[in-house]
Amino acid sequence: MPKITIDSTEIEVEKGTTVIQAAEQIGIDIPRYCYHPGLSIVGVCRICLVEIERMPKLQVACYTPVADGMVVHTNNEKVQQARRAVLEFLLINHPLDCPVCDQAGECWLQNFYMQHGLYDSKMVEDKVKKQKALPIGPNVMLDSERCILCTRCVRFCDEITETHELGIFNRGDHTELLPYPGQELDNKYSGNTIDICPVGALTDKDFRFRTRVWYLTETPSVCPGCSTGCNINVHHNDHRPYKAGGIRVSRLKPRYNPDVNQWWMCDEGRYGFTQVDADSRIVAPQKKTRGDWQLLSWQDAIDEIATKIKGILKKHGADAFGVILSPQMTNEGLFAAKRFFQETLEVENIDFEVVAREKGYADDFLMKADKNPNSEGAKKIGLSAVDNSGLEVAQMLADAKDNRLKALYICHHNLEKGFKKEEVKEALSKVDLVIFQGTNQNSTSNLANYCLPSASFVEKDGTFTNFAGRVQEIHKAVEPLGESKPDWTIFRNLSKRLGKSMPYFEAGDVFNALAEEVDAFKGLSYEKIGEHGVLLNGHRASTEKEMGALVA
Amino acid sequence: MSEKIISKFFDIEDSHTIEIYEKHGGYETIRKVLKQWTPEQIIEEVSNANLRGLGGAGFPAGRKWSFIPKDSPKPKYLVINADESEPGTFKDRYVIDHYTHGLFEGIMIASYAIGAHKAFIYIRGEYIRQTERLVEQIEAAYEKGYLGKGIFGSKFDLDLIVHRGAGAYICGEETALLESLEGKKGWPRMKPPFPAIEGAFHSPTIVNNVETLAYVPTIIKNGADSFANLGSERNGGLRLYSISGHVKNPGVYELPMGIPLREIIYEHAGGLENGNGIKAVIPGGSSSPILTPNEIDVNMDFDSLAAIGSMLGSAGIIVMDDSTCMVRALYVVTRFYHHESCGQCTPCREGTGWAEKVLKRILDGAGRPEDVDNLVEIADNIIGNTICPLGDAAALPIQSYVKKFREEFEYHVREGKCDVKGQ
Numbered sequence: 001m002p003k004i005t006i007d008s009t010e011i012e013v014e015k016g017t018t019v020i021q022a023a024e025q026i027g028i029d030i031p032r033y034c035y036h037p038g039l040s041i042v043g044v045c046r047i048c049l050v051e052i053e054r055m056p057k058l059q060v061a062c063y064t065p066v067a068d069g070m071v072v073h074t075n076n077e078k079v080q081q082a083r084r085a086v087l088e089f090l091l092i093n094h095p096l097d098c099p100v101c102d103q104a105g106e107c108w109l110q111n112f113y114m115q116h117g118l119y120d121s122k123m124v125e126d127k128v129k130k131q132k133a134l135p136i137g138p139n140v141m142l143d144s145e146r147c148i149l150c151t152r153c154v155r156f157c158d159e160i161t162e163t164h165e166l167g168i169f170n171r172g173d174h175t176e177l178l179p180y181p182g183q184e185l186d187n188k189y190s191g192n193t194i195d196i197c198p199v200g201a202l203t204d205k206d207f208r209f210r211t212r213v214w215y216l217t218e219t220p221s222v223c224p225g226c227s228t229g230c231n232i233n234v235h236h237n238d239h240r241p242y243k244a245g246g247i248r249v250s251r252l253k254p255r256y257n258p259d260v261n262q263w264w265m266c267d268e269g270r271y272g273f274t275q276v277d278a279d280s281r282i283v284a285p286q287k288k289t290r291g292d293w294q295l296l297s298w299q300d301a302i303d304e305i306a307t308k309i310k311g312i313l314k315k316h317g318a319d320a321f322g323v324i325l326s327p328q329m330t331n332e333g334l335f336a337a338k339r340f341f342q343e344t345l346e347v348e349n350i351d352f353e354v355v356a357r358e359k360g361y362a363d364d365f366l367m368k369a370d371k372n373p374n375s376e377g378a379k380k381i382g383l384s385a386v387d388n389s390g391l392e393v394a395q396m397l398a399d400a401k402d403n404r405l406k407a408l409y410i411c412h413h414n415l416e417k418g419f420k421k422e423e424v425k426e427a428l429s430k431v432d433l434v435i436f437q438g439t440n441q442n443s444t445s446n447l448a449n450y451c452l453p454s455a456s457f458v459e460k461d462g463t464f465t466n467f468a469g470r471v472q473e474i475h476k477a478v479e480p481l482g483e484s485k486p487d488w489t490i491f492r493n494l495s496k497r498l499g500k501s502m503p504y505f506e507a508g509d510v511f512n513a514l515a516e517e518v519d520a521f522k523g524l525s526y527e528k529i530g531e532h533g534v535l536l537n538g539h540r541a542s543t544e545k546e547m548g549a550l551v552a
Numbered sequence: 553m554s555e556k557i558i559s560k561f562f563d564i565e566d567s568h569t570i571e572i573y574e575k576h577g578g579y580e581t582i583r584k585v586l587k588q589w590t591p592e593q594i595i596e597e598v599s600n601a602n603l604r605g606l607g608g609a610g611f612p613a614g615r616k617w618s619f620i621p622k623d624s625p626k627p628k629y630l631v632i633n634a635d636e637s638e639p640g641t642f643k644d645r646y647v648i649d650h651y652t653h654g655l656f657e658g659i660m661i662a663s664y665a666i667g668a669h670k671a672f673i674y675i676r677g678e679y680i681r682q683t684e685r686l687v688e689q690i691e692a693a694y695e696k697g698y699l700g701k702g703i704f705g706s707k708f709d710l711d712l713i714v715h716r717g718a719g720a721y722i723c724g725e726e727t728a729l730l731e732s733l734e735g736k737k738g739w740p741r742m743k744p745p746f747p748a749i750e751g752a753f754h755s756p757t758i759v760n761n762v763e764t765l766a767y768v769p770t771i772i773k774n775g776a777d778s779f780a781n782l783g784s785e786r787n788g789g790l791r792l793y794s795i796s797g798h799v800k801n802p803g804v805y806e807l808p809m810g811i812p813l814r815e816i817i818y819e820h821a822g823g824l825e826n827g828n829g830i831k832a833v834i835p836g837g838s839s840s841p842i843l844t845p846n847e848i849d850v851n852m853d854f855d856s857l858a859a860i861g862s863m864l865g866s867a868g869i870i871v872m873d874d875s876t877c878m879v880r881a882l883y884v885v886t887r888f889y890h891h892e893s894c895g896q897c898t899p900c901r902e903g904t905g906w907a908e909k910v911l912k913r914i915l916d917g918a919g920r921p922e923d924v925d926n927l928v929e930i931a932d933n934i935i936g937n938t939i940c941p942l943g944d945a946a947a948l949p950i951q952s953y954v955k956k957f958r959e960e961f962e963y964h965v966r967e968g969k970c971d972v973k974g975q
Contacts, residue, residue: 043742044897046937057936063742085933089902122926125909149895168737168895171720173905175895 002068007075019061019072020048030074031083031112033090033198034150035062038263039159045090045150047112049082050074058082083116092123093173094199095145103200105213109148128173136178137165137185139267140194140202147177147201153193160264161365163187177201188367191270192263195253204251206271211250215239219477220255220531222464224328224457225269226360227370229466230254230261231532232269234458234477247277248478249458257532259541260470266367275456276481280440282453283482293451298483298493305450306497308433309345312407318347322396322405325352325383326412326438327372330462330474332510333454333487334374334381335518336502337411340491342388344500349390349405352378354418368467373457377465380520380536393418400427407433411487412454414442437490453484460486461507463529469539471521473529555782557770557790558763559806561650568685570692573653579698581773582660586706589772594665598768600776602788604809607633607724607761608837608865609941610854613768617758619748620666626755630663630671631733631747634762635717635724637676638837639888640868643792644762646804648675648682651766652689658765660703660710661772666758669709674729677719686714721892725940726759728894739896740940763792784810787853795821797871798828810853817848817871828873832957836865838885839945841952862952877972878957879964882949883911889946900943903934907950914961917968924961928954 003012006023013022018041020030033045041063049058053071058079061072073079091109098104130144154166154177165185169176179185185193194202216235223230235251237244244250252273254265275281285301286293296304313321323341325334334352341347353375362369378384385392391399397419399405408431415424421443428434428447436448439456459480465471480486485493488510492502504510508526515521520536528534535541561567561576573579585594599614620628632655636644647655659671675683690712693699701709715733717723723732727741730752751757767789771779780788787809793816796802800822807816813835817823824830830845835852841862843850850856857864872881890904907930910923931947931954938944954961963971 041742043939046898049937060742082933082937085937086898089898089906089933092902092906122922122929123906124920125906125913128905148898149901171722171895172890172893173895173901175901 002066002070004066004068004070004072006072013066015066017066019050019052019059019064019066019070022066023061023072023074028074030061031108031116032062033108033148034152036152036155036196036263039152039155039196042151042155045086045148047083047086047090049079049086051076051079080116083112084119087113087117088119088121088123090148091117091121092125093128093145094148095127097146101143101146101200102203102208102213103146103197107200108198130174130176135205137190139190139205139271140185141205141208142177143201143203144176144178146199148199149175149177150198151177152196152198153177153202156189156193156196157185157187160192161187161189166193188266188268188361188363189264189365191267192254192265196263207251210247211237211240211244215243216250217477218253219458219475221458221474221477222373222466222472223252223265223269223272224373224464224474225266225272225371226368227372227375227467228261228366228368229373229464229470229472229533230265230269230366231257231472232265234273236458236477238478249273249276255531259532260466260472261366264366266365268361268367273458275440276458278440280442281456281481281484282438282441282445282451283484285450285452285483287450288448298485301450301452302493302497305435305452306494309407310498312433313345313347316406318345319349320404320406321345321347322349322391322400322408323347323351324354324393324396324408324410324413324415325350325378327352327370327375327378328412329374329378329487330460330507331374331377331381331465331471331514331521332462332507333411333491334378334383335514336488336491336495336504336510338381338383339502340495341409344495344498347390348388349385349396350383350388351385351391351393351396352383353385354393354413354415356417357419358417370467373464373466376467376469376536377463377471380465380469381514381518397423397427400431403430405431407431407435409435410437410444410448412438413444415444416442437487439484452490453482454490455480455484455486459484462486462488463507463511463526465536466533469520469536470533471524471529471536472533473531555790555808556806558647558651558654558766558792559804561654562646562804564650567650568652568689570653570689570696570698577773578653578769579657579704581769582657582664583704585661585664585772586704586708589664591665591667594661594772597776598665598771601771601779602783602786603764603767603771603779604787604854605761606763606767606791606867608638608863610864613760613764616748616760617662617666619746620756620758621749624756627670627753628666628668629752629755629757630659630666630668631726631730631752631757631759632659632671632673632762632765633724633726633729633759634673634675634679634682635729636679636762636866637721637724638839638866638868639885640794640796640834640870641837641866642794642796643804643867645679645682646792647762647766648679648685652685653693654769655762655766656689656693656698656712658768659712660698661768662758662760662765663710664708666756668758670711670713672733672752673712673714674723674733675714675716676724677717683714683716690714720894721888722894722940722942725942728940729759730757739894740942742939783808784851784853784856786855791867793820793852793867793869795869795871797834797869798824798873798876799871800825807852810851810856813843813848813850813852813869816852816869821871824871824873828875830871831874831876832872832878832881834868834870834872836863837868838870838888839941839948840865841948842956844956875973877970878953878960879911879914879970882953883908883915885949885953886911886946889942893942893946894940897939897943899934899937900946903930903943904946906930907946914964919965919968921962921965923965924954924958927961
């Protein structure tokens with residue numbers, strides 16, 4: 001392994017490592033615009049120039065592989081001068097529209113100017129004019145004047161999505177990034193180009209002029225949009241929600257996880273969070289009386305529902321009770337539900353799977369057809385009908401239609417996604433007690449007698465298990481809306497009211513209990529999940545070759 | 553010094569045809585080579601002849617050929633750089649026009665030496681007549697069996713393809729040329745890998761200038777020493793000097809490497825018009841640092857010019873007499889490099905445009921005292937910091953014009969006008 005010296009620190013690195021990577025290993029951040037670890041190296045921005053002894057010219061750290069005995073200076077006078085020069089070149093034709101630019105505050109021109117620039121501009125000429133506010137796709141706006149032509153977005157579309165929508169046109173300082181004629185930036189992953197744009201050239205239509213980024217707080221989480229479980233950061237506006245029309249969650253950004261999504265996420269997941277602040281949110285317990293919804297306190301709701309459940313079980317027995325849980329729920333919600341229904345109520349008709357009639361979009365990259373984040377968790381916890389020798393969802397609906405089912409507890413599902421509208425309506429109308437528990441109203445909740453408000457994925461702690469058996473944490477970014485509560489809390493409260501208390505105070509308590517009880521989770525603990533998740537027993541990590549498919 | 557190799561064909565009628573070329577001993581060398589020479593022997597002979605890359609970089613041609621990996625399973629390519637676009641340079645056009653089959657014979661020998669069975673001539677888009685000539689003469693060579701399967705009855709196959717550029721100066725840079733040849737935007741590549749390892753279509757490729765290859769048959773025919781001895785130390789043979797500007801007889805002159813610049817100007821190009829004095833001379837294409845009258849005794853070879861801080865480059869000499877405004881001259885040169893900057897890397901993309909604007913402002917009478925130093929600083933900040941040599945090509949004139957004619961720039965800034973008579 002070659003040994004090199006960077007700013008008088010000696011380090012041994014693997015052969016093939018570039019100078020920029022080697023410097024990172026010892027905590028030296030060499031500035032970069034065009035370099036991105038997930039993309040090919042082009043060396044065009046020139047901001048990462050460093051001095052390497054015995055080489056006549058400065059070298060780009062991103063492209064230069066280490067060689068044994070190399071002595072690198074990343075911050076001497078010569079390097080600093082070159083950096084200032086490159087920054088000044090990048091800025092001479094860059095518009096001074098930071099006050100109205102959404103990137104301000106997370107702009108690498110601003111950041112590097114403060115870190116490495118701090119010169120007085122000598123540029124007094126007219127700047128080159130280019131196109132501004134050009135919609136280049138359903139999600140992305142282009143401001144050509146702000147573009148520094150690093151080509152990260154072009155390479156993303158060439159190398160990651162292989163959709164080739166973007167190109168660089170014209171020459172010299174008239175060079176411009178644009179979609180190819182007749183094309184638009186409309187692929188399933190287009191939002192990533194905004195993330196990797198180091199400046200304000202590509203901005204998100206969904207985010208433009210909504211919030212200044214310095215009002216945002218980041219909370220690590222996991223995308224609930226499909227069974228891949230891409231790691232994300234939830235960007236939420238805690239400080240000035242009134243400036244954003246009360247919208248608390250401003251955007252989702254992918255969070256690096258080498259074993260899951262690397263740097264990326266799909267647009268479906270990225271823009272799929274709007275239900276969190278939607279008008280359809282169920283914000284308080286409610287019951288339907290003569291066709292009208294009436295709000296209840298939690299106390300009353302729990303009391304009434306507990307009494308009705310008890311009555312039905314007594315009169316018709318556990319066979320007349322059906323439970324449809326959801327792979328949208330966390331492991332904790334599912335485990336608390338399992339204990340409540342199986343142990344407290346001794347019900348056997350438990351299932352969670354509603355096969356969607358319309359198959360979800362899937363590809364060989366990040367998008368899975370199963371649009372639930374926790375199907376694997378639900379299976380492993382043992383909530384399939386087969387595990388409990390109870391009824392499957394379809395059979396429950398059939399039994400309901402034949403008046404054999406007297407109570408149905410439905411979590412989160414919109415049953416119309418799996419069954420015909422009339423079928424669902426007919427079946428549910430024949431059940432005496434239909435309880436719907438979920439975050440948002442849907443056509444199933446409208447058929448219920450009671451609705452209980454669940455906290456959404458940004459409003460609670462917990463874990464999902466992705467398709468590959470990786471347990472990953474979500475974290476509470478904002479307070480539960482209205483009276484909503486995490487699913488596990490609701491089941492805990494109901495259980496207590498019906499005579500069996502669960503000693504859970506936090507999501508971690510539920511997870512640790514689950515880890516003790518369920519084989520696949522044995523040996524795991526909430527405290528040890530970490531930022532990149534852990535694998536369930538019997539699951540292996542993706543091989544480098546498999547992950548290679550993600551990068552290539 | 554009356555030895556001529558290429559230019560003796562300039563005055564022969566129909567010298568571009570196979571018949572006339574063969575009448576003057578053409579295609580004898582390749583026939584011998586195919587029968588008697590090994591590729592290694594050719595490379596050694598060309599190395600010993602001190603043949604340098606005559607496109608401008610001056611890299612020893614034989615050494616370049618030796619970089620082709622012997623054990624690569626990939627096809628090898630020879631690419632002929634006929635994108636002649638450096639202002640002041642027009643020699644390759646003469647070679648194509650009058651020494652067409654001499655060039656082909658050089659291509660054949662070089663292809664055989666590096667094991668290439670396909671060669672591409674990348675010709676600048678503006679050379680329409682030359683393109684027609686190449687296509688027509690390549691067809692004639694195919695008909696005779698000089699190109700195609702088993703050339704000259706040997707077992708060696710060679711196809712020759714003409715590819716027209718679209719008019720970008722940058723496509724004369726060898727890696728941008730290869731990108732363009734592959735059908736992509738002409739943006740220079742990062743090196744390494746060098747083309748000899750990974751060039752056209754990811755395969756080992758040698759890129760040679762037209763003139764370089766045109767000298768190859770003579771080297772093999774007459775021997776390395778006889779060629780080397782025509783030139784100076786480490787700079788073998790003759791080369792074609794393009795001379796233009798304020799001289800009586802502009803044109804292409806085939807003269808030895810290392811001949812004094814003064815001799816070219818006064819003896820061969822007839823001196824200046826109207827008996828004017830020299831103000832400045834560009835020795836090797838517009839990118840080479842400019843020379844003052846007291847520097848023109850320099851010998852025209854790569855090493856001598858490098859020693860005085862300039863370069864031989866493409867040997868495109870531009871003579872400026874004392875009626876020339878150096879600010880305007882630099883503006884013209886800078887405008888060219890701004891127009892031709894490919895836009896890929898930051899310093900050249902942004903710096904060339906900035907410098908042009910500053911120069912334009914000075915010419916318009918709105919210069920500021922700090923502009924002169926600022927111009928040099930822009931140039932300093934481009935040099936050495938770019939992917940390809942275009943950045944240096946743009947910056948070197950700025951540095952040298954301002955350094956050597958600083959008073960003229962300062963006068964322009966101070967007075968808002970030119971102090972050169974006749975301007």
